[in-house]
Structures are given as structure tokens and as C-alpha cells.
Amino acid sequence: MVQQAQPVNQALEDLKEHHRTSTGQSHRKVLMWTFLGTECMFFGSLIATFLIYHNNVASGPDREHAFESLTLVSIMAFVLLASSFTMVLALAAARRGDEKMMRVWLLVTAFFGLFFIGAQGYEFWHFTQEGLTPHASLFGASFMVLTGFHGAHVTLGILWLVSVAALVRLHPKTDHRPIMATMLPKFLGFLSGVPKREPGTAIEARPRHRRFIAFVREQTQAPPPPVLPPDVSVKQFEAHHLAEEKVLNVELVGLYWHFVDIVWVVIFTVVYLFA
Amino acid sequence: MATITGGMKGLAVLRRPTSTEGVWGWITTVDAKRIGVLYGVTALIFLIAGGMEALMMRVQLAAPEQNITSPETFNQLFTMHGTTMVFLVIMPLNAAFFNFVMPLQIGARDVAFPRLNALSYWMFLFGGLFLHVSFIASGPPDAGWFSYANLTEKPFSAETGIDYWILSIQILGVSSMLSSLNFIVTIINLRAKGMSFMRLPIFVWMTFVVAFLLVLSLPVITVGLVLLMFDRFTGTHFFIPSAGGDPVLWQHLFWIFGHPEVYVLILPPMGMVSEILPVFARKPIFGYKFVVLAGIFIGVTGFAVWSHHMFAVGLGPIANTYFATATMLVGVPTGVKIFNWIATLHKSKLTFETPMLFALAFVALFTIGGISGIMHASPPTDLQQTDTYFIVAHFHYVLFGGAIFGIMGGIYFWFPKVTGRMLSETLGKWHFWVMFIGSNLAFFPMHFSGMNGMPRRIYTYDSDLGLGWLNMMSTVGAMIMGVSFFFLAYNIIKSLKSGKKAGNDPWDGHTLEWSVSSPPPHYNYEQIPEVRSTRPFWDQKHPELAEHGPPPPQAPAPKNKHIALPSPSYWPIVLAAGMTIAAFGGLYHATILPVLPIGLSIAVIATYAWVLEPPIAEQSEGHH
Numbered sequence: 043m044v045q046q047a048q049p050v051n052q053a054l055e056d057l058k059e060h061h062r063t064s065t066g067q068s069h070r071k072v073l074m075w076t077f078l079g080t081e082c083m084f085f086g087s088l089i090a091t092f093l094i095y096h097n098n099v100a101s102g103p104d105r106e107h108a109f110e111s112l113t114l115v116s117i118m119a120f121v122l123l124a125s126s127f128t129m130v131l132a133l134a135a136a137r138r139g140d141e142k143m144m145r146v147w148l149l150v151t152a153f154f155g156l157f158f159i160g161a162q163g164y165e166f167w168h169f170t171q172e173g174l175t176p177h178a179s180l181f182g183a184s185f186m187v188l189t190g191f192h193g194a195h196v197t198l199g200i201l202w203l204v205s206v207a208a209l210v211r212l213h214p215k216t217d218h219r220p221i222m223a224t225m226l227p228k229f230l231g232f233l234s235g236v237p238k239r240e241p242g243t244a245i246e247a248r249p250r251h252r253r254f255i256a257f258v259r260e261q262t263q264a265p266p267p268p269v270l271p272p273d274v275s276v277k278q279f280e281a282h283h284l285a286e287e288k289v290l291n292v293e294l295v296g297l298y299w300h301f302v303d304i305v306w307v308v309i310f311t312v313v314y315l316f317a
Numbered sequence: 318m319a320t321i322t323g324g325m326k327g328l329a330v331l332r333r334p335t336s337t338e339g340v341w342g343w344i345t346t347v348d349a350k351r352i353g354v355l356y357g358v359t360a361l362i363f364l365i366a367g368g369m370e371a372l373m374m375r376v377q378l379a380a381p382e383q384n385i386t387s388p389e390t391f392n393q394l395f396t397m398h399g400t401t402m403v404f405l406v407i408m409p410l411n412a413a414f415f416n417f418v419m420p421l422q423i424g425a426r427d428v429a430f431p432r433l434n435a436l437s438y439w440m441f442l443f444g445g446l447f448l449h450v451s452f453i454a455s456g457p458p459d460a461g462w463f464s465y466a467n468l469t470e471k472p473f474s475a476e477t478g479i480d481y482w483i484l485s486i487q488i489l490g491v492s493s494m495l496s497s498l499n500f501i502v503t504i505i506n507l508r509a510k511g512m513s514f515m516r517l518p519i520f521v522w523m524t525f526v527v528a529f530l531l532v533l534s535l536p537v538i539t540v541g542l543v544l545l546m547f548d549r550f551t552g553t554h555f556f557i558p559s560a561g562g563d564p565v566l567w568q569h570l571f572w573i574f575g576h577p578e579v580y581v582l583i584l585p586p587m588g589m590v591s592e593i594l595p596v597f598a599r600k601p602i603f604g605y606k607f608v609v610l611a612g613i614f615i616g617v618t619g620f621a622v623w624s625h626h627m628f629a630v631g632l633g634p635i636a637n638t639y640f641a642t643a644t645m646l647v648g649v650p651t652g653v654k655i656f657n658w659i660a661t662l663h664k665s666k667l668t669f670e671t672p673m674l675f676a677l678a679f680v681a682l683f684t685i686g687g688i689s690g691i692m693h694a695s696p697p698t699d700l701q702q703t704d705t706y707f708i709v710a711h712f713h714y715v716l717f718g719g720a721i722f723g724i725m726g727g728i729y730f731w732f733p734k735v736t737g738r739m740l741s742e743t744l745g746k747w748h749f750w751v752m753f754i755g756s757n758l759a760f761f762p763m764h765f766s767g768m769n770g771m772p773r774r775i776y777t778y779d780s781d782l783g784l785g786w787l788n789m790m791s792t793v794g795a796m797i798m799g800v801s802f803f804f805l806a807y808n809i810i811k812s813l814k815s816g817k818k819a820g821n822d823p824w825d826g827h828t829l830e831w832s833v834s835s836p837p838p839h840y841n842y843e844q845i846p847e848v849r850s851t852r853p854f855w856d857q858k859h860p861e862l863a864e865h866g867p868p869p870p871q872a873p874a875p876k877n878k879h880i881a882l883p884s885p886s887y888w889p890i891v892l893a894a895g896m897t898i899a900a901f902g903g904l905y906h907a908t909i910l911p912v913l914p915i916g917l918s919i920a921v922i923a924t925y926a927w928v929l930e931p932p933i934a935e936q937s938e939g940h941h
Contacts (some may be wrong), residue, residue: 056879059845063506069429072502076532080494084536087570091544091555098561138877180561181555187544209928 053276056132061283068286073200074294078301081195088188089312095180095312102178103220108185109314112121118161119310122196125154128304129296137264139285141212144292146263148207151299155200162193165220185313195302202295210291319756332932333884337839345885348839351436354735357728359442364802366449367401367659370394374797375759377794379667381780392459393478397448398481399462403582404443404489407716410724411585412441412493414498415524418731421830422518424848426841432882432927439893446489447897451481452894456484456867461774463575463626464545465565466556471549477904480549490535490542491896495526497535498838504528506642508635509829511848515609518828518851519602522609523588527581527615531619539601541570543909550906564701565630572623580619583683583715584612586723587654590676593730596672596824598665603861603865604617604657605695605851611650611657618647628696629703637696644694655680671745675726678739678753682718686711689764704774711759725752725805732809733823737835738816744808752801759794762787817902827852840882843874895919 063069096105109115132147166186171174176183270282334345346352374394377386386394428434451457458478460469469479499780504517504525517525544555547566554560556567570703595602602608624632635765658680667673689711693699702708725748733739741906763771765785771778778784822831829846830837832854849865850856860867895916 050875051874052877053879056881060881064508064512067506069502069506072505073430073498076498076501080498080532080536083533084540087540087573089536091540091566091570094566095555095564100561165408176547176551180553183547183555187547191543204923205928241786260482 051276054274056242056280057276057283068290070290071297074297077274079083079296081305085188085192085308088184088191089308092184095184095311098180100179100181101173102174107127108172108174109182112314114165115163115310115314118158118165119306121154122158122306124301125158126300128154129299131294133289133292134264136210136212137267138288139212143261144210144212145207148203148292148295149181150272152200152207154201155159155196155203155299159193159196159200162189162196166190185212188313189309192302192305199295199299199302202298206291206295210288212285212288245317287288326663328782333340333886334885337612337667337885339926342453342885344890346646347427347432347435347883347889349416349420349428349434350735350837350839350841351433353413353418355438355892356409356416357439357462358412359438359445360406360413363401363405363409363445367398367406368799368802370401370738370797374398374791375795377776378778378788380789381778381785383777386585386776388776389456391462392774393457395774396458396461396464396482397894400458401445401447401487402484402716403578404460405441405448407492407582407720407724411527412437412496414520414585414589414724414727414731415496417735418830419500419521419524420507421833421837422521422828423504423507423512424842424845425503425507426845427498427883430499432886432889433495433499435889436884436893437453437492437499439841439890440488440495440896441891444485444492447488447900448481448485449610451478454478454481459644463571464758466545466548466564467558467562467572469545469549470557470569480904483546483549487539487542488897489902490539491876491880493531494535497531500524500528501532509845509848510805512853515606516848517609518588519591519605519608519612520585520588522558523584523591523612524613527584528615530577530581530584530619534574534581537570538574541567541574541803543713544570550903565627568627568630569623572626573694575626575912576623577619577714578615579715580615582720583723585718586616586679586727586800587612589727590658590723591654592828593726594674594680596669596730597670597676598662598873599668599825600661600665601852602657602669603663604653606710607653608629608657611653614650616645618643618650622647625694625699626697641694645691646693648687648691648694653686655687657775669727671740671742671749672726672730672824674746674749675694675722675729677687679722679726682714682722682756684714686718687713702767704772705767706763706773707774709773710760710763710767713756713763717756717760722752722756725749728805730824731830732812733819734830734835734837736813736816737819738812738822739819740808740816744804745813748801748804748808751804755794755796755797755799755801759791759798762790762794765790822854825855825858827855829854840880843880844871846871846941852926861885886927886930888923888930892923892927895921895923 047250065072099105128147132144132151133214135141135144135147169182169186173184174182176186267286268282274282336342337346337348342673343351343355346355371387374391377383416428416434420426430741448457455476456478458464458474460474460479460482464479464482468474504521509519511858514522544553547553548555548557548562554562556562556564559562568814591602604898622634622640622644625644628637628640667676689707693702693708693711714903726749729740729745766784768784768925769784769787771784771788778788819835821834823835824831829848832846833841846853847869848856850863850870852864854862856868857871895918897916899913899916899920900913902916905912
């Protein structure tokens with residue numbers, strides 16, 4: 043025997059075995075992708091129902107009339123798509139370990155979602171005023187069931203985003219002061235163009251657009267996942283796994299959120315634009 | 318990353334139960350093997366209910382122009398019989414095997430999401446009970462297991478029976494959806510080292526295909542049920558023709574789910590038979606890859622043939638031609654499977670233990686059902702046969718002669734693994750022969766009564782039709798079938814009391830589950846085995862004959878090995894109860910009691926408790 047056998051760290055081997063997956067992907071991620079497959083069938087069936095019934099207007103307004111002005115719904119689509127962008131930023135922040143910005147972007151995403159839901163509530167109210175109700179015609183019924191279920195998905199997503207923002211802690215010791223107290227001044231300072239001056243540093247003399255680009259760069263930056271050294275300790279391994287799981291919490295709600303946004307793109311196109 | 322340490326600590330108020338003893342142990346269990354047993358026992362109890370309904374119908378039909386049951390009761394009987402047998406017997410019996418056998422066969426310690434698995438079981442149980450509450454409400458549903466609109470609309474079905482049906486199918490749908498997602502992730506992610514997809518046992522493959530069928534088809538019926546629910550609860554008219562609604566849309570939505578669903582019922586028994594035949598033929602399965610690919614092909618094609626249930630609707634020549642062709646195409650992979658099973662038996666040293674008898678009967682009876690199926694794949698033929706007893710004969714040959722015989726084979730095959738005790742061969746053979754004779758006597762004459770004009774779903778018939786003796790034969794056969802289950806019940810009770818000890822490997826099995834003790838330890842495998850072929854355990858026993866060389870020697874488990882297992886949890890049953898209570902609230906939406914919000918609140922609290930309860934002891938697991 044030239045080489046002495048390394049003593050096996052049994053606890054580490056057990057831990058590795060416990061977390062091993064055949065694909066290397068987390069169970070929850072595989073679950074989420076499969077679940078989104080089922081959601082495709084769900085919305086597919088609702089959209090098919092709408093396409094079958096959209097000409098059945100009975101005594102209510104028809105499609106051309108109802109969707110005459112697309113201003114509001116275009117704004118809704120824009121805001122929802124923008125929320126996909128902020129979702130990406132939230133995940134990037136989580137990957138950086140930037141817990142505060144993760145929370146900010148999650149809540150901004152939820153806020154955009156809330157705007158969408160509010161606008162949809164107004165839209166439904168408006169349609170009801172015009173006589174387009176689930177009872178007036180099958181066009182109204184299939185339209186409202188389809189967009190209503192999409193809205194329910196957005197609502198669930200908002201609850202999920204807020205829950206993740208409230209519950210996920212990337213670090214054990216985090217400044218638990220309310221986000222508004224810590225982040226709002228920074229954010230307002232950024233918006234007003236007055237850079238925040240750290241004590242002992244010179245004021246950055248960059249023009250505002252440069253600072254904006256720098257800010258976007260910073261926010262979109264996500265380092266590659268850390269590679270574990272071969273002589274990793276049990277503690278390190280466990281910490282690494284936990285950190286991955288926490289980032290995954292953000293990634294999963296992100297997958298769901300992006301999917302719901304994509305569904306809206308399809309609904310917007312099929313229901314409103316093809317009118 | 319070194320700064321990122323420590324977990325989200327579970328809330329101190331949420332303690333996970335630790336005891337696995339007694340009734341609480343079963344209520345809070347997250348062990349797939351226990352959940353499998355729960356599924357099996359519950360389904361066998363529902364089988365008694367569904368069987369009684371069938372026998373009552375057969376008594377009514379034994380002779381022409383009888384009035385033992387009223388037409389209304391008869392409608393309720395066939396609706397409940399169909400719904401019970403599909404959703405509460407065959408599907409959960411299959412789920413019992415998915416839970417117990419599949420993780421063992423892939424060399425896993427449990428499924429990927431143990432608590433989700435428990436939730437699936439409780440939702441199944443509560444959904445089944447929910448459906449049966451309709452008996453003491455205003456009467457069970459009476460519109461058939463496919464509940465065609467617009468018969469199911471308020472003007473024609475004013476009572477709550479249909480509402481119970483709609484909501485219980487939703488609850489059962491969530492249950493199946495969650496368990497299917499769970500099984501998909503388990504099979505993708507928890508295979509033992511070396512167990513590539515093309516080395517999965519065929520039963521696992523069929524589990525995988527079935528899980529995909531369910532996750533892709535259940536959302537479609539969900540939409541149908543939701544639309545029907547809006548019609549009944551809020552007064553929309555999705556399926557009311559007088560207001561422009563289209564009842565055929567319901568048929569499409571139902572059968573886009575319903576046809577994959579019948580493959581959901583039959584593919585797992587096909588998988589069981591594909592495990593049983595090679596063991597008792599002392600040979601590997603013939604053409605493993607073809608059996609697997611045929612199963613996948615059947616699954617994919619299952620989504621392309623739904624309208625063959627609707628030839629009588631008049632969808633037009635193009636649609637009918639397409640669906641006829643596609644349907645006949647399904648016969649090809651099915652035939653491939655049958656020939657593979659037969660080829661497995663060819664030149665083999667067969668032994669005829671009870672599981673083998675059931676498996677052989679499966680092949681024969683399923684083939685009869687398959688051939689009559691091909692007959693009404695042709696629209697002109699189908700127009701003669703649809704809604705007659707010929708169809709009833711066809712699907713009972715596939716679902717009883719096929720699914721139930723396969724499942725019975727599975728029960729006799731894996732019972733020793735589950736309990737550690739053998740079932741009696743003598744009683745088993747009595748069970749088999751009585752059931753075989755009874756089912757053929759019951760279902761074979763139905764071909765003739767159907768061809769001679771006996772309509773399906775009719776509570777009585779004219780004595781001039783001359784169908785009395787055929788019906789009497791069917792009734793006698795059904796009674797004999799009923800008797801056969803007493804042999805099974807007695808056999809199980811006797812085995813549990815004084816059955817012969819089974820040992821690890823009573824049948825000289827091929828797959829990994831036979832390498833562990835009977836019943837298996839909670840953690841299944843101390844050392845996860847490494848796999849090199851489709852018959853990993855057989856290779857271990859006969860290394861000199863192993864296909865890919867002798868398997869790597871199994872190192873004994875180190876003494877200080879620690880196996881982390883998920884702790885039991887209260888929340889699956891609470892969450893399932895919350896959703897079921899909410900369904901009651903939704904059903905009686907007009908009443909003052911806020912049952913719906915109460916149920917939803919319980920569900921929401923249970924969800925958060927689920928997320929926040931501490932991860933498994935010592936080692937952390939991700940939060941869902």
C-alpha cells in the first residue's frame with residue numbers, strides 16, 4: 043500500500059447520500075417544472091373554452107365593443123411583465139446573498155402584481171357596468187372565468203411572494219429593522235440623484251445615467267454558485283446545502299411568477315389583440 | 318458563502334410528532350410503505366361498497382320486468398358503482414403499489430415528498446367519504462360516472478347529488494395530482510446509483526407513465542368540473558343549449574381526461590404482470606425495451622383518441638376517421654405487450670403459484686377486452702354497439718379481467734413483502750378459480766345481450782326481447798365473483814394470524830425489493846445498492862449468470878452510519894380536512910354558517926404550519 047486510505051468521514055457521507063438526487067436537481071425544482079406542465083393543460087382548457095364561446099354574445103356587448111380600448115389592459119400587461127424583471131432581480135439578489143435587496147425586489151414584484159389585480163378588479167367592474175357579465179353571455183362567462191382564474195393565480199403568487207419575503211432569511215444575523223426604514227432613504231436618495239455618501243469616501247462624481255447603469259449592473263449581478271472544496275466539513279456542507287435551499291425558495295416562486303406572466307402574454311394576445 | 322449558515326429555525330410551537338406507534342402513528346405517518354397499506358386497505362373497503370352496488374344492479378336485472386329497485390335508485394347505483402370503482406378502488410389500489418413497491422424497486426428510502434404523500438392519501442380518503450355523504454344528504458349522484466351535461470344541470474338534477482359528485486372528484490383530483498407529481502419527482506430523482514431509465518423495473522416505468530397521464534389530464538377535467546360548478550352554483554350556462562351552451566364541450570373536456578384515465582387504470586396492472594410473469598417463468602421479460610416503449614406509446618396515444626367515446630355524437634367524418642385510426646393504432650403497442658408476455662412464457666419452466674395464475678388470466682382476459690375494443694374503434698360498428706351491454710362487456714373485461722386480475726396478482730405477489738407472511742396457496746387458488754369462472758360467466762354473456770339489443774344503464778327490459786337467460790347468467794356470475802372475495806378476505810385474515818413466515822425472497826424475485834427483509838425496515842435499505850441491469854437482485858443471487866458481469870460486491874453498512882428519515886407530521890391530515898370542510902361549505906353555499914371560510918382558514922393555517930414546522934430531526938430538509 044503506497045497510499046494510506048483516507049479515513050472516511052461517515053457523517054459527511056451520510057449527509058451527501060441524504061441530499062443526493064439522481065439528476066443533481068433539487069426535488070422541489072423538478073416538482074415545480076412538472077406542476078407548470080399541468081398548469082399549461084389547465085389554462086389551455088380554459089382558453090379553448092373561451093375560443094369556443096367568444097362569439098356567443100347574446101344580449102351583452104360583443105368582443106369588438108368590449109375590447110375597444112386596450113389602454114388599461116396594455117398597462118396591466120406592461121406592469122406584469124415588468125414584475126417578471128423585478129422577480130429576476132430578486133433572485134439575483136438572493137444568489138448574491140443580498141438579503142435586503144432580495145426582499146425589496148420581491149415586494150416590488152408583489153406590488154406590481156397587486157396593481158395588476160386592482161386594475162383587473164376595475165376592469166371587471168367596468169365590464170359589469172357595460173353589461174358584460176358571466177350571466178349575460180357565454181362570451182362574458184368564459185372571458186371572466188379565464189381571466190378570473192389567471193387573476194387568482196396572480197393573487198396566490200402575491201401571497202407567496204410576500205411569504206417568501208417575510209420568511210426567508212439568507213443570513214442568520216440580519217438587520218431585522220423594517221425594510222422601509224433602512225431601504226427607503228437609500229432608494230429615495232438614488233431617485234433624487236443625490237448619491238449616498240459613506241463616511242470617509244469622496245462623493246461619486248458620476249452622471250446620473252452612469253449611476254443608473256452601475257445600479258442595474260449591481261442588481262443583475264449573480265455570482266456563479268460556489269464550488270465545494272473536496273475536503274469540505276460536515277458543517278460547511280450543511281451550510282452550503284441550506285444556502286442553496288434558501289435561494290431555491292426564491293427561485294421557485296420566480297418560476298411560478300414567470301409562468302403566470304407568460305400565461306398573461308397568451309391571454310393578452312388571444313383574448314384582447316385578436317378581437 | 319461561509320457567512321451563510323444556520324437554518325430557518327422551525328417555530329417552537331410547532332413540534333413534529335415522534336412516535337410511530339398506535340393510531341396516532343398511522344395518522345401522522347409519512348412513510349410511503351405505511352401510506353401504501355392505508356391506500357390498499359381503504360380501497361378494499363370501498364371495493365365492498367362498489368361491489369354491493371353492482372350486485373344490487375345484477376339482482377334487479379336478473380329477470381325481465383322486475384321492480385326490486387326503482388329506476389331512480391338504479392341510476393344512482395350505476396353512477397356510484399362506476400365512480401367508486403374508478404376513483405376509489407382501482408386508482409387507489411394502484412396507488413397502494415406505487416407507494417409500497419415503487420420506492421423499494423428503485424432503491425429509494427422513501428418518496429421525494431413524504432408529507433405531500435400523506436396529504437394525497439388523506440385527501441383521497443376524505444374525498445371518498447365526501448362522495449358517500451351524499452347518501453345521507455339528498456341522495457347520491459345519478460348521472461353516470463361521466464355525468465354528461467346537460468343532464469347534470471340544475472333543471473334536470475336539482476338535488477345535491479351532482480354537487481357532491483363534482484366536489485368529490487375535485488378533491489380526489491387534487492389527491493391524484495399531488496401523488497403523481499410526487500411519484501414523477503421520485504422516479505426522476507431518487508433512483509439508486511446505476512439505475513438508468515432503461516434499467517427501471519417495468520412496474521416503475523408504468524408508474525411513471527401513469528403519473529404523467531394524470532398530471533396532464535386532471536387539469537382538463539378540473540376545468541370541466543369548474544364550469545359545471547359555475548353553472549350549478551352561480552347560474553352561468555356553459556352547458557345549457559337553450560342559452561347557447563354546448564354540452565358536447567363537457568364531453569370533450571371529460572374524455573380528454575377520461576381516456577387517459579382508463580390507461581391510468583390499466584397500465585399499472587400491466588406493470589405488475591410484467592413483474593410477475595418473468596419471476597414465475599424463471600426468465601427475464603422478453604424484449605424489455607419494447608415493453609417499456611409500448612407503455613410510453615400507449616400513454617402518449619392515450620391523449621389522441623378521446624373522441625372515440627363520442628362517435629355517436631356526430632362529430633363528422635373527418636373527426637371520426639381520425640379518432641378511429643388513432644384508436645386502432647393503440648392496438649399496436651398493446652399487441653406488442655401481449656406478444657412480449659407470451660414470448661416471456663415461451664420455453665420457460667412455468668410454475669403456477671397464485672400470483673402467476675392471476676397474471677396469466679390477466680393476459681387472456683385483457684386480450685378479449687382489447688379485441689372487443691378494437692371492434693368499436695370503427696365508427697360504423699361502434700354505432701351499433703355504443704350504449705349497449707357489448708360496451709359494458711368490453712370495459713369489464715379490461716377493467717375487471719384486466720385491472721382487477723392484475724391487481725389481485727400483485728396482492729398475492731407482494732403481500733408476503735408487506736406483511737412478512739405468505740397467503741395460503743390453497744385459498745388463493747380457490748379465490749382465483751371462483752373469480753375466474755364468476756367473472757367470465759358474468760361478463761361474457763354481456764357481449765351477446767348487448768349485440769341483441771340490451772341497452773346499458775337501463776333498470777329493466779322487456780321479457781319479449783329474450784334476454785332473460787343471458788342476464789340471469791350474468792347475475793349468477795356476479796354472485797360467484799362476489800363469493801370469490803370471501804376467499805381473499807379469509808385468506809388475508811388467516812395469513813395475518815397464522816400465515817407461514819415469508820422470508821426475504823419467497824418467489825426467487827428479480828428486483829431489489831426482494832433483497833430486504835419482509836416487511837422491509839422503515840428506511841428500506843441500509844446501504845443503497847448499486848444497479849447494473851434490469852434484474853439487480855437476481856444478478857446478486859446468480860453473479861455467474863449476470864448479464865453485465867457480476868454486480869459490485871455490497872460493502873456492509875458502516876457501524877456509525879446515520880440514516881435521516883422524515884419525522885411524522887400532523888399537518889397533512891389537517892390540511893386535507895380543511896380543504897374537505899371548505900368543499901362542504903362550497904356545496905351548501907346558501908347557508909348562513911361560514912363553513913367555507915372556516916375550512917379555508919384551517920387549510921391556510923395548516924399550509925403555513927407545514928412550511929414552518931421544524932425540518933426532520935438533526936438534519937435539515939428544504940421547506941416546501
